[in-house]
Amino acid sequence: MSPKSTTRDSSNSELYRFHRPKLRVHETPHPLKRESELCLQNLSTYRTRRPIPPFPRTNTAAVLVALFVGRAGDLYVLLSQRAKTLTSYAGDTALPGGRVDDEDRTIEDTARREAFEEIGLPQDKARLPLLCILDPFLAGNQVLVTPVVVLILDNTLQPVLNAPEVDTLFSHPLASFLSTSFPERAAPRGPFPEAEALAETAALELEYHTYADVAWPWPWVMGPATPESAGRAVRMHRFLTGREAGGIKPIFGLTAAILIWTAAVAYGHPPEFLVQAHGEPELGERVAWSLRHPRQKLEEAVRKEDFDAERAARIWDKWEGGRWKAAGRFRQRMPSRL
Template identity: 75%
Template sequence: MSRRTTTPSNSNLYRFHRPKLPVRDTPHPLKPESELYLRNLSTHRTKRPAPPYPRAHSAAVLVALFVGRAGDIYVLLSQRAKTLRSYAGDTALPGGRIDDDDKTIEDTARREAFEEIGLPQDKSKLPMLCILDPFLAGNEVLVTPVVVLILDNTLKPVLNAPEVDTLFSHPLASFLSTTFPERAAPRGPFPEAEAHAETAAVELRYHAHHDLPWPWSRPSHPTNGAHSTTTTTTRRAVRMHRFLTGREAGGIKPIYGLTAAILIQTATIACGRPPEFPVEARGQPGLNERVAWSLRHPGKRLEEAMRREGFDAKRAALIWDKWEAGKWRAGRFQQRLPFRL
């Protein structure tokens, strides 16, 4: 991850455009279902951009897709370095927090992918397919996924050793399944992404989940000058998903938590169908409710970020309350320009 910003404004973060991308430009011929997946992603539009959130606690990840030799769609994943202070050794998507020089969420995702795994920032080689609604990470960072398609199969990885240990790939459609995907011949633009996965033990479940109580049980730091309090758990919960990579014998961790949630959403949009498993826990709070709760009961770091930026948490929480109800209007930030295959 790179330096973090304290710039207060994030009004232009969701401005972007999508170029035309003929299917014939993909490195390998597409299967009919893969062509449909790309069309679905390229025509996806968020209903409205995300409401205000502290810029220093805003981040982006790059969901980098590519076409395998058999015409299937894969996503690039990395193993975070085991020496990192946070999420050491986890399986993740390249990404990080917004920098002062980032003009859009897309800029953040592309810059971080370049710094971590060497993906070029050339938009003609990695055109954008869509931007998804954000996700709230456990550390109260609002993470926006940016989905791109790798068109250049000659790319070579340049892994940033202090941040990334390994690069590999996984079939996109498998994030809707409860069973292991079939392993095909080596594929992908990167040598690290082409390694065969070890055969998984029969007794291991490819997909599993567990539910975490919500609100999170931790000290809160109200911004109204009141003393810190301790929140209590309720019977509501947030579901965390886990997918095995088949590489666990080699030290690769399963795909879990935020990364799994992002890839489930990406696969759902691409395939145009729901997963084979329930995505949410019964009564699970929506993103807007969880973000509004965090703004009203911020952890120490989020509270400090809001104070530095002069962020109006009370007003922002009210906007987040109404976001999913359709009362947040996109205005001039609406995604206007079409992207056609």
């Protein structure tokens, strides 16, 4: 591995510095339900329990979890269908996001810039105040992805979809990521009118939430865990959107995991289902393993950045910022509400 580099470690840590303005819940376009108000308070007071250990900057990314208040006072999240012409994850249901650019000073900057480029969401922090930055997730391509949660206060926004990247924009109830049954659907009448067409009626025989356990460590074998994996597996969740007949794919994998955790923090309780597979490795173990077994772009990032991967792996080995216990119980220590 490359020699020890402290400058890269410190520059990476700067990505997680941000200013959290006071939340003005009375300024939402529609009156909040009491439950939704508490959700926003939980998100706005959320703090990660440990500083994020170092990771190669060029393999670091962010997604924007853009929430808004529907007509009935419930919280919804904006989702997009990736363009079918893309070379990776074509047609998938996703959150707007991408890798850190050189001009991004913080991980929040990355998420906001990508959302502006993909779906035209303004980078105005007054109209879209920051709620929180959650602990990162490790994608299957060894990219460290951090969710940045914001609240849309302006319901006059209009989408400007980047056609080479995004085909469709729609919304989904945040609370439904804690449930095993289809959410009750109604037009939420929030921002981006195109995002809120009524969902198609789902066939009753289809399960809203399903999952598959895939073998770990990487490279994964896409299928049931095998004896060769010594019982270690990562659980991949899948939620139907109700729009599958129209060509929209279910919410799956990394996007589903991010939204499960966002909803759990917001509503302050675990999902109705077990989040993790038996013996599933926590984030620190998975990141450390990836740093010791880098593939292609991560290996290239380590080399180009003169990044001390073994030193970083040892820090991730001891990191206690994981989200769930192996049994799938809720581990978030909810902060006091405002």
